[in-house]
Amino acid sequence: MVRVDGGIAERSLIRLRGVDKTYIRGSEELHVLQGLNLDVSEGEFVSFMGPSGSGKSTLLNLLGGLDNPSAGSIVVAGEDITRLSSRELTAWRARHVGFVFQMYNLIPVLTAYQNVELPLLLTRLTRAERRRHVEAAVELVGLTDRMQHYPSQLSGGQGQRVGIARAIVADPTFLLCDEPTGDLDRKSADEIMGLISRLSREQGKTVLLVTHDPLAAECADVVLHMEKGILVEATETESSR
Numbered sequence: 001m002v003r004v005d006g007g008i009a010e011r012s013l014i015r016l017r018g019v020d021k022t023y024i025r026g027s028e029e030l031h032v033l034q035g036l037n038l039d040v041s042e043g044e045f046v047s048f049m050g051p052s053g054s055g056k057s058t059l060l061n062l063l064g065g066l067d068n069p070s071a072g073s074i075v076v077a078g079e080d081i082t083r084l085s086s087r088e089l090t091a092w093r094a095r096h097v098g099f100v101f102q103m104y105n106l107i108p109v110l111t112a113y114q115n116v117e118l119p120l121l122l123t124r125l126t127r128a129e130r131r132r133h134v135e136a137a138v139e140l141v142g143l144t145d146r147m148q149h150y151p152s153q154l155s156g157g158q159g160q161r162v163g164i165a166r167a168i169v170a171d172p173t174f175l176l177c178d179e180p181t182g183d184l185d186r187k188s189a190d191e192i193m194g195l196i197s198r199l200s201r202e203q204g205k206t207v208l209l210v211t212h213d214p215l216a217a218e219c220a221d222v223v224l225h226m227e228k229g230i231l232v233e234a235t236e237t238e239s240s241r
Contacts, residue, residue, distance in 0.1 A: 098167030
């Protein structure tokens with residue numbers, strides 16, 4: 001169960017304690033995150049909401065090992081990632097984190113199949129094994145008939161489905177979704193959130209979502225509200241009941 005008070009939470013997959021993030025701009029200190037405590041259990045779906053500049057995306061970057069906190073610890077599956085070197089973090093991300101971006105970040109000259117396969121090229125899987133993984137991920141997002149299409153031949157919703165397939169193809173420990181519906185129309189956004197919800201509820205994936213969309217946030221088990229780098233409120237959603 002999600003906790004934001006720093007108390008003891010059993011079986012936490014993700015645990016943050018006293019996490020600060022400060023940027024130096026000239027002579028000014030910008031405190032983006034301040035003393036953050038958070039526990040997320042395996043299989044939970046958590047959304048973060050708050051105004052621009054509240055620290056949501058910074059938090060996702062820290063959870064994904066893309067940046068280091070100025071203070072505090074981030075423990076994932078028993079491993080304190082704040083103690084890892086840059087090289088170790090790169091290997092850790094490949095094993096544990098699936099990223100879903102607002103703009104999909106697909107490579108235009110590669111087919112949907114090739115885009116999904118990319119994370120597997122860094123593994124020791126054989127070509128046949130990679131194919132099985134890719135085909136399973138693409139089938140899961142409902143795009144088997146679009147595997148040989150290029151990004152320019154896909155709709156926005158289809159492009160995001162490819163992005164999700166790429167995020168899950170290596171079976172990561174958790175998914176980080178940064179405004180995954182921000183560039184989509186309402187119908188496509190609802191379809192994408194339905195897919196992410198199924199990954200959580202049917203596949204047991206742990207999902208952390210940053211969004212400005214209240215309808216997207218309501219798909220999660222709990223909504224955490226952030227203001228000025230602080231978690232100020234946790235709201236249980238109808239989806240979790």
